[in-house]
Amino acid sequence: MSERRILVTSALPYANGHIHLGHLVEYLQTDIWVRFQKLRGRRCIYICADDTHGTAIMIRARQEEIREEELIAEMREAHVKDFGGFDIEFDNYGSTHSPENRQACHEIWKAVREAGLVREKKVTQLYDLTAGTFLADRFVKGTCPKCKSPDQYGDNCEKCGAHYDPAELIDPVSTLSGGTPEIRTADHLFIEIEKLHGFLEEWTQRGGALQTEVSNYLAGHFLQEPLRDWDVSRPAPYFGFEIPDSPGNYWYVWFDAPIGYIASTHEWCIKHGEKLDDWWKNEKLTEVHHFIGKDITYFHTLFWPAMLKTAGFNLPEKVHIHGFLTVNGEKMSKSKGTFIRASTYLDHLDPSYLRYYYASKLGSALDDIDLNFDDFIGKIDSDLVGKVVNLASRTARFLETSGLSAAYPDDGGLFAQASEEGEAIAEAYNSCDYSKAMRIIMAAADRANKYVDEQKPWAVAKEAANSAEKQKLLQDVCSVCLNLFRQLAVYLAPVLPKLARQTGELLDDPIIAWEQSQSPLTAKPVRKFEHLMQRVDPKRVAAMIAASTETAYGEKPSETAEDAVPATIPFDTDAPLLAEPLAEQIAFDDFAKVDLRVARVVAADDVEGAKKLLKLTLSLGGNHRRTVFAGIKEAYDPQDLVGRLVVCAANLAPRKMKFGVSEGMIVASGPGGSEVYLLAPDPGARPGQRVH
């Protein structure tokens, strides 16, 4: 029996935002796995698509005053470009807003209906008359019915922790329109997933399909009790597909998103003259692998298998779940410049770096991984440039005239040893334990460098001019080195496709199969050597972070003076304005009462025990000092503030706080938490100057 085909997917990125370094963990993990399978000769396709439906897209399209279709088309183009820039190679990249997806949704829905799993229930929600839409909890704000704190979200109160229905909020306000919403009831359609409890129990616990920690998690939680009905419909208006037997209702975005895997495969089948059923309705022929992040575990391990099972599609052979990305040990942060878009990265750095770095950190467990820039620079420089590429760099030029030896010389068993390790490396790749694979490969690179040192080709070269014997020895030694290098390039090909391609060109023998690591290359010309990879320039890393640091709502500082004039004035949405409508009009005298002053931060300290506060010491010039407690801890490092200018409300009555007396406030915008943006005077302003 021949080997089964493999169909691989990554989660579909949402069309509401750009790809960033966090997304790339998944797409690179998957791309490496797919490239590995292909290199090993397996028939394998990599399928993905944009996830395009839902309220968020609808709202955003309205704000930008374009049609949803335009919005998702633009975003899809940006996504495709970003992925291409990182050498992520999809066999098909579709969209959930496609005729194929609508068709697949219809098919699966029909099966779910026929299995008697759908039931209708009434759901009460707040309705925004102005915007003409129902409001999800996070689109409503109001006063907490328990503790009366203003400005709380529709589901619970951040101040007192109370939970409530959005309908219970006092003075509810829609964050979309600023208007007062009313209570409305609508019929929703639910899938009674509990009817598949037995099947899900069996499927999640049988081993193989899920990592053990995931199986245990599901067994200990969701599967311990009856599964709750899943609300899969949303009343109009909603950007998505209308449910055929329930006019006015649309499928919830999480219903049609995973079906996009099938639809995108369908697109690929049409282009390649293949039959969809061979890929999705024939478990003997095809195994399906999903790569996802741990945040969307239950959609892919409960709802999705339930849908597939009911409609007669292949169940996933395995759902590979990975952790999150942190940067420098913390959650990505826009104000710290660690929320880095894929496109920003590509403006500054080589994608190979990130591919290798992630590979060197990724194991098969669902631990989070950390991108630490010092570590990043060190790893690339020492592993890739210092060890791997250096092998070719230090020997290739000795072979430019002679080429590789006609017969592979005695190398003391080095090539054979690394060949034998090939299976261990392959096993590590196959089980997604890339960090292990990288460790084995680097150990082989160390042995090869040691060999070069021992053989001293540079010394042999000096004697080679008038000795045929030494000439042959030089050729042999360097042939060994280049072969050891090429062997590594084959092993690294899934991670570093560009290096593999360059190596193929250098030795006039394209790298296309894993088996090429098992036998040395002989009697081949060697091209003129050119640098295969540059060391990481720390200045470019710093520039990338600077370019990612948002100083004000949605704006980035320009990197250099030349870039200071933007090509176009960016279009800003009115979401912030809607979220916090204008206050009532005031007279000039009212404004003049507030004495705003330029101040310099001369000290900034952590406040022990406080979650949000930093203690700032401000100078208004001379010896005029103020102590101000500011709620900006989650957005700023104290050390970054010292020395900079801020604007301070200087005639505010002192206020006694838990941690001391605050003698003023500093001026900042943003919703709070890590999204706080201090206002900064332009250069030239001096502490003590009044703001008029």
Next chain:
RNA sequence: GGGGCCAUAGCUCAACGGUUAGAGCAGCAGACUCAUAAUCUGUUGGUUCCAGGUUCGAAUCCUGGUGGCCCUACCA
């Protein structure tokens, strides 16, 4: 409030319950000069977060704590 994951050398990570807990990087001392200030040799460095427990034997298993990250909200 409930739950999950994690904690090992300065940094990033290894180590089926089984010798004296190992690598790479950084550091220190030397060698070399072919190579992109690359490479090679030697070497410093650990109360495996803390406190108990199970065991002939614990970084590993159990209980409790501490800290970090995340999920979820009268639910799992």
